Amino acid sequence: xxxxLRRSRVTPGGPQRKRRTAEAARSAILDAAEQxxxxxxxxxxxxxxxxxDVGVSHPTVLHHFGSREALVAAVVERLVAALHADVLEAIxxxxxxxxxxxxxxxxxxxxLGERGHGRVLAWLALSGHGSDLPEQRFSSVVVAAHARxxxxxxxxxVPALEDTAFTILLAFLALFGDSILGPELTRSAxxxxxxxxGKRFRAWLxxxxxxxxxxx
Amino acid sequence: xxxxLRRSRVTPGGPQRKRRTAEAARSAILDAAEQxxxxxxxxxxxxxxxxxDVGVSHPTVLHHFGSREALVAAVVERLVAALHADVLEAIxxxxxxxxxxxxxxxxxxxxLGERGHGRVLAWLALSGHGSDLPEQRFSSVVVAAHARxxxxxxxxxVPALEDTAFTILLAFLALFGDSILGPELTRSAxxxxxxxxGKRFRAWLxxxxxxxxxxx
DNA sequence: GCGACTATCTACAAAGTTGTCAACAGCGAA
DNA sequence: TTCGCTGTTGACAACTTTGTAGATAGTCGC
Numbered sequence: 001x002x003x004x005l006r007r008s009r010v011t012p013g014g015p016q017r018k019r020r021t022a023e024a025a026r027s028a029i030l031d032a033a034e035q036x037x038x039x040x041x042x043x044x045x046x047x048x049x050x051x052x053d054v055g056v057s058h059p060t061v062l063h064h065f066g067s068r069e070a071l072v073a074a075v076v077e078r079l080v081a082a083l084h085a086d087v088l089e090a091i092x093x094x095x096x097x098x099x100x101x102x103x104x105x106x107x108x109x110x111x112l113g114e115r116g117h118g119r120v121l122a123w124l125a126l127s128g129h130g131s132d133l134p135e136q137r138f139s140s141v142v143v144a145a146h147a148r149x150x151x152x153x154x155x156x157x158v159p160a161l162e163d164t165a166f167t168i169l170l171a172f173l174a175l176f177g178d179s180i181l182g183p184e185l186t187r188s189a190x191x192x193x194x195x196x197x198g199k200r201f202r203a204w205l206x207x208x209x210x211x212x213x214x215x216x
Numbered sequence: 217x218x219x220x221l222r223r224s225r226v227t228p229g230g231p232q233r234k235r236r237t238a239e240a241a242r243s244a245i246l247d248a249a250e251q252x253x254x255x256x257x258x259x260x261x262x263x264x265x266x267x268x269d270v271g272v273s274h275p276t277v278l279h280h281f282g283s284r285e286a287l288v289a290a291v292v293e294r295l296v297a298a299l300h301a302d303v304l305e306a307i308x309x310x311x312x313x314x315x316x317x318x319x320x321x322x323x324x325x326x327x328l329g330e331r332g333h334g335r336v337l338a339w340l341a342l343s344g345h346g347s348d349l350p351e352q353r354f355s356s357v358v359v360a361a362h363a364r365x366x367x368x369x370x371x372x373x374v375p376a377l378e379d380t381a382f383t384i385l386l387a388f389l390a391l392f393g394d395s396i397l398g399p400e401l402t403r404s405a406x407x408x409x410x411x412x413x414g415k416r417f418r419a420w421l422x423x424x425x426x427x428x429x430x431x432x
Numbered sequence: 433g434c435g436a437c438t439a440t441c442t443a444c445a446a447a448g449t450t451g452t453c454a455a456c457a458g459c460g461a462a
Numbered sequence: 463t464t465c466g467c468t469g470t471t472g473a474c475a476a477c478t479t480t481g482t483a484g485a486t487a488g489t490c491g492c
Contacts, residue, residue, distance in 0.1 A: 019488045122338050125397040138405040166420045177389030181341040189354040204382045235458045
């Protein structure tokens with residue numbers, strides 16, 4: 001009789017099994033793993049926690065990704081692609097004008113801050129996943145910016161390409177560093193609301209950069 | 217007979233036990249844990265690995281620190297103190313002159329690069345150990361630098377304190393970000409030897425900062 | 433409805449990690 | 463030398479985590 005009663009080896013509390021398409025399951029699992037990646041880094045991704053977030057058992061995760069390592073690789077790849085697209089979009093959406101440096105910095109800062117893209121960059125660099133970062137993109141941005149710079153300021157000596165590259169590098173590193181420990185530093189400095197201070201800092205940085213590009 | 221032969225429950229390969237003072241043992245364990253902290257972050261510290269590095273068994277580590285968490289707290293505290301002292305020393309050793317900005321940046325960059333102080337800063341900020349970072353130190357540096365700045369450039373309008381603070385913040389964030397993903401970015405940009413490019417970048421940054429402080 | 437496919441589950445295994453415990457052993461003091 | 467203190471150890475326990483295996487059960491096509 002007992003054999004007839006139990007429909008599975010052990011009757012679960014909620015016997016209703018939700019079945020998704022493989023693609024939907026993979027996507028949901030990647031979403032959960034992405035949150036864990038942002039919060040705890042690649043080393044902090046646990047199969048059981050990710051599975052619990054999605055509402056499935058951890059063998060289901062293994063079924064869809066094969067191994068924990070493959071899951072980490074998949075979520076890193078997806079997130080790096082998203083980061084890459086977001087940065088390019090932020091740059092592309094900045095109209096070529098005068099006071100748009102501040103808007104561009106604000107956009108890039110938002111990309112690094114929201115969704116934790118800055119944190120993920122740091123996690124990957126620290127964890128040795130640096131080779132997963134997009135390659136040869138920085139140089140293309142530099143070349144495009146330098147062309148626009150030479151076009152905009154006709155008279156005077158031609159600025160060196162490296163000057164443009166270093167300017168962009170400085171802006172990006174400052175925004176990146178700010179996304180990681182900016183709040184801590186402003187709090188430590190007692191400057192008040194970190195969000196407000198961050199905004200003022202970026203506006204100030206925009207003025208410095210424009211100043212340098214114009215006169216440097 | 218067998219009872220007489222075995223001097224311990226199981227005869228170890230090397231029966232020689234090295235006994236250190238508690239202080240020496242703690243120091244050696246902290247050294248090993250520090251390496252692990254720099255390489256893998258606070259979450260990557262394993263009692264067995266640290267013990268193996270020192271050449272002891274892992275219960276010895278627990279004996280000296282009580283728990284893994286206490287060990288992590290101890291090594292973080294020691295390393296943050298060392299980082300703090302190194303940064304203050306780098307600033308203090310910079311003579312108040314003209315072209316010393318480059319030397320100062322080089323010093324701070326060395327502190328962040330060597331011994332992995334920059335990495336540790338990032339690890340702690342990402343891992344939520346941000347509250348372990350030194351407090352109220354940034355503001356004291358800003359105040360001192362601002363006083364020196366007002367003294368050096370007598371004529372003209374008095375620069376705002378926030379301008380000095382943002383300048384220091386920019387320099388530190390750029391150096392910090394460069395210590396984390398500078399090599400990756402320069403490699404991605406195909407600019408050649410990251411060490412050389414980093415040095416050129418810091419020299420360039422020094423010129424930009426001095427320029428801003430003088431004219432801004 | 434029925435069968436094939438497969439997403440999903442429970443149960444288990446294997447390895448790693450932290451922590452406990454009793455015993456051993458080096459070293460200084462009486 | 464002997465004794466007490468304690469740094470050190472092997473063995474073990476409890477827990478976590480990844481991975482495997484077989485069974486269960488939705489879903490689609492016929």
